[in-house]
Amino acid sequence: MATVRTITLPHYPSYPIHICMFRDVTNAAFLRSQLLEANPDFDYAFLDPSMILSPSHLLGGTFLALHASLLSRAKTRTPHSELVFRLHPNNNIGEAYRKFGISDSSTAIIAVKLGLGPEVTNERVSQHLGEHVQGESVNVGEEAERVGDWCDVGKVRKVYKLENPKKKGGKKGAQINGVGKEVDERREMESVILGMITLKGS
Amino acid sequence: MSTTNMASTASDAQPPTTPPPTQPLHALPQPFTTSNLEVLTQGAEALVYKTTFLTPSTPCVLKYRPPKLYRHPILDKRLTKARLLAEARVLVKCRREGLSVPAVLGGDWESGWLVLEWIGGRTVRAVLDEWVHKFGLRARDGKTSEEEVKRELDEGLMEVVAEEKESQEAREGLMRLMQMVGRAVGKLHEIGVCHGDLTTSNLMLRTPERKEVVGRGPPRMTVSAQREAAMSGQDPPEVIPVQQEETKETNSLEGDVVMIDFGLATQTIHEEDRAVDLYVLERAFTATHPAAEHLFQEVLRCYGESFKGAKTVLKRLADVRLRGRKRTMIG
Structure with a gap:
């Protein structure tokens, strides 16, 4: 059994989102091969945690993917691939999988399952993932606040082509301690990234 | 401007607020429903609501441009899309450059809506x-x-x-x-x-958030300012109206x-x-x-x-x- 957090997005109460995080994963290659074979049992969005900045980052992409799928406006074949695709700033699905999806050597994984039907429940997702993912399940927290814990901010900044905030001055230079600064920096990045993934493809 | 106008301007501390309509004037775009939605204002082109996005505790602004029935549907779609996109692009550009503007949190050009960050104050x-x-x-x-x-x-x-x-x-x-x-x-x-x-x-x-108030730390922070700061840190959707009143009382220019x-x-x-x-x-x-x-x-x-x-x-x-x-x- 894996620890799965179920989150309900405002405005889409009937489509819960199941999120699960693993570390020390040993069979990423197997999981990836199942994705490539499009095995319907493995219909998940497996994401690279180093590319997920914050819960809002993940949920923003999820909302847009869910929205596009429900309005039949998705650009990819499944709602889960749409989520991976949505997170990337460009319109290239393969590129999106390379950056945000898992590779054969991944050791950490975020698995997202969209509750599109009544048969997808927290227990079932938990059981299925627990059986097939060889790794240690990590609690993502009440509001999935820990999904950004393993983020590689530099990598994220590179993919979204965000400048390094060297010239921090003026009104925003008011923080005094380093911790506050890093939180602010992440928040600022998150705001820009949410805008970019919203604008993507238009 | 006449004297009477002046007088009325001076006596009204707030701009006149629109009385909240009892029911929405337009059909809302998917997935939004009247529950969890509060009308803020209405402009010539767009309806502005307050709601939550991504998490139940994140307040946000929903800007919806309803279709204009007097326009040809194709033209209407194009205009709505072009205008929404222009707005979103400018906002994201500003945000990238580090300007204080509301962040774009989500949107759908075909349906004509945009979700923006909530600015309390x-x-x-x-x-x-x-x-x-x-x-x-x-x-x-x-x-x-x-x-x-x-x-x-x-x-x-x-x-x-x-x-x-x-x-x-x-x-x-x-x-x-x-x-x-x-x-x-x-x-x-x-x-x-x-x-x-x-x-x-x-x-x-x-209105500055709690941590900013603490960070800037004016040594002469009043009790009401502390209370206000404490309140803004907790539960934004509930707190914001209260918070506004508080600020008015304290006349805070922070x-x-x-x-x-x-x-x-x-x-x-x-x-x-x-x-x-x-x-x-x-x-x-x-x-x-x-x-x-x-x-x-x-x-x-x-x-x-x-x-x-x-x-x-x-x-x-x-x-x-x-x-x-x-x-x-x-x-």
Whole structure:
């Protein structure tokens, strides 16, 4: 059994989102091969945690993917691939999988399952993932606040082509301690990234 | 403007609020429903709601451009899409450059909606209205011309300032506010964006969050300020109305300036457009607050220092003042 957090997005109460995080994963290659074979049992969005900045980052992409799928406006074949695709700033699905999806050597994984039907429940997702993912399940927290814990901010900044905030001055230079600064920096990045993934493809 | 108008401006501390309609005037786009939605305002093009996004504790603004039935459906779709996209692109651009504007959290061009970050606080218009109300009271009766009223307001202000020691702080706070406005507009123009509808109602004074209050740590933080700060940290959707009242009580001028409503914004580097932005803002200042006119000089001063080329814009502003914002009256 894996620890799965179920989150309900405002405005889409009937489509819960199941999120699960693993570390020390040993069979990423197997999981990836199942994705490539499009095995319907493995219909998940497996994401690279180093590319997920914050819960809002993940949920923003999820909302847009869910929205596009429900309005039949998705650009990819499944709602889960749409989520991976949505997170990337460009319109290239393969590129999106390379950056945000898992590779054969991944050791950490975020698995997202969209509750599109009544048969997808927290227990079932938990059981299925627990059986097939060889790794240690990590609690993502009440509001999935820990999904950004393993983020590689530099990598994220590179993919979204965000400048390094060297010239921090003026009104925003008011923080005094380093911790506050890093939180602010992440928040600022998150705001820009949410805008970019919203604008993507238009 | 007549005396009666002045009086009414001075006595109304807040701009008149639209009575909340009992039911939405338009069908809402998927996935939004009337539950968890609160009408904020309605413009000519868009309906603005308050709701939550991504998490139940994240307040946000939903801007929805309903289809206009008098337009051909295809044209309507294209216009709505083009305008929404223009607004979102400008906002994201500003945000990338580090300007304080609402972040774009989500959107759907085909359906005509955009979800923006919630900015807690008051409009600069509300701040100025309150200021006029507080210090301009004695000048209200028996004045015939606008000039006289204005002078009286200024003098009245001076007297009050001399009397109350706290109002000196308020005055400094206002000056600081004006400087922030000038710099914000300067930065906006510097990155090649013109707002298109720069009025005092489209400028917000964002109430600082708790950690910022603590971080900046004015040693003389009042009890009410602490309470307000504590409240804003907890549960934004519930707290915001309370918070606004609190700020009014304390007359807090803390915070940073955030520009909102980029529905008419354009990406341009023409002096003319920049000057028109300033002109519109100046008109907004003078029209609603004659007593606050000299405050605008502070805005212009800071604007002039904010970027290379600002001085030429100020020169152009003098031309625009003479002729109005429409350059070409013919053709």
